[in-house]
Amino acid sequence: MTETPLIQVSNVSKRFVMHKEKSLKERVLNFSASRKHRDDFWALRDIDLEIDTGSTVGLVGHNGSGKSTLLKVIGGIIEPTTGSVARRGRMAALLELGAGFHPDLTGRENVYLNAAILGLTRKQTDQYFDAIVDFSGIEDFIDTQVKFYSSGMYVRLAFAVAVHVDPDLLLVDEVLAVGDEPFQRKCMDKIEEFQREGRTIVLVSHSAEQVGRLCDRVVVLNHGELIHDGSPTEGLRVLRRGFEQERIEYDASHHVTAAKTATIDSIVALPVVDGVVDTTREPADKAQSVLLEPASDIVIRYRYRLTAGQAPLAAGIAIETATGLGVYGLNTKMLQTTIPAEPGLHEVDFAIDRNALGAGQYSVRGSLEEVTGASLDRMTPASTFEIAPYEVGSGIVRLDASARVVSAESSLQS
Known part of the structure; x- marks a missing residue:
């Protein structure tokens, strides 16, 4: 019943x-x-x-x-x-x-x-x-x-x-x-x-x-x-x-701007195999997830398009859990990397060696802005990826851990 x-x-x-x-x-x-x-x-x-x-x-x-x-x-x-x-x-x-x-x-x-x-x-x-x-x-x-x-x-x-x-x-x-x-x-x-x-x-x-x-x-x-x-x-x-759509609608209704000259094309996490980025694993659309191995080298490939020359730019990424908890974020300005600002399609690779993410689903957000802070474009979420399960431990980070017995005493009671 x-x-x-x-x-x-x-x-x-x-x-x-x-x-x-x-x-x-x-x-x-x-x-x-x-x-x-x-x-x-x-x-x-x-x-x-x-x-x-x-x-x-x-x-x-x-x-x-x-x-x-x-x-x-x-x-x-x-x-x-x-x-x-x-x-x-x-x-x-x-x-x-x-x-x-x-x-x-x-x-x-x-x-x-x-x-x-x-x-x-x-x-x-x-x-x-x-x-x-x-x-x-x-x-x-x-x-x-x-x-x-x-x-x-x-x-x-x-x-x-x-x-x-x-x-x-x-x-x-x-x-x-x-x-x-x-x-x-x-x-x-x-x-x-x-x-x-x-x-x-x-x-x-x-x-x-x-x-x-x-x-x-x-x-x-x-x-x-x-x-x-x-x-x-x-x-x-x-x-x-819904929040991102509200932001877009608010910007459209409250700001009169010239035609958009800087856009993010795509941001996707890809595996690195023998030192080479495996682009064959790139999904057809951002609704699909890429499966990555624990502790593997990964690259987050960021593509952006400019239709006109820009002031100096910064490309940023943020990794979040499936529930929206921020895990890690950085941009090219923090890494002291200068990225192209002339018209054309450009790619930037954020390389993460031996990723320390725990098993589970993650999403990537992206931002493109002038180094002075003026926002040009955002992509939320840009893509998702998954870290495969591993044998030891659990959580949003994976740590190289071990255990050993330091001392032990035993006593016999009659």
Whole structure:
């Protein structure tokens, strides 16, 4: 028998009404023609989504894409205009800074208030209280009114309450970015503990690294519509392609420029065999990946085209993991290499000896700019490549490692 999803979002849309009047007086004066003075904004459109028990789902998208609205609909904070949401189990939510806290109450009083909102009795909260305060790390301020707390202290206490009320479902909306680095690590450790315990987490984050590390599934929203629901790797690629398209559209609409005279043609990683670049392995298009051996010499061949003479140029590359974590970046200016600036098609080889990349999928980004910093062209992503698995170790870097026994003592006990 198939288990019922923990969360079932069915054909959900959410409309907000935006009034054009700037004051209550204007709204009263324009009451008879109120329809003409307001616009409907659809934050979500026809969202269907099922989330099973034990999964960690990342909601990502550009600002205004609807991800926070969807999280609030899932959490029951706001009602959808159309559609429905079914949810099982106890839920804890961190949806915005200070939500569920009363500024005039102390931290201690707000722990009990927040826990009651999340469904705990006073007796249950008594049992968890010391652990909550210890986790938050704000023992010295627990009897201070929270209106005097810093944003980091707010987050510490709110997160501590949320993770100690034994939730089946945890909703988190970007608030972890407010805490300091040691507390963020503590939060990540707690979330990973929840994952091992089989709890369900829905996370909104702008950090590709965080989403790639924590999530087994990514949902990408764009202008309120669901455009991807699946693997984190592909989801983050979809997200990055959207960001790049937005950048191109913004540049086109905000800058009047002359015809483009400098473009990147291609950037591809190729194997080096017996000191020679193996161009036969170059893929037909950038959607295909080149398979490279661990610890092998590789070349990243960068081609660019100029239709007119340019000021001195710098060609740059950046290698990222499949989830967008930057691994390495450099340009010809850093390498003190002068590249051609006259019209024509030119090639630059970035040689990487005995690459130290770990097994897995990587992408390459490229930039072409004047050495003074003015950008001429970018390619994101330019291509992808894969490092084959190896026998020892794992990670985004490969290290030549060994182990030896330094000393050992043994004793026999009668």
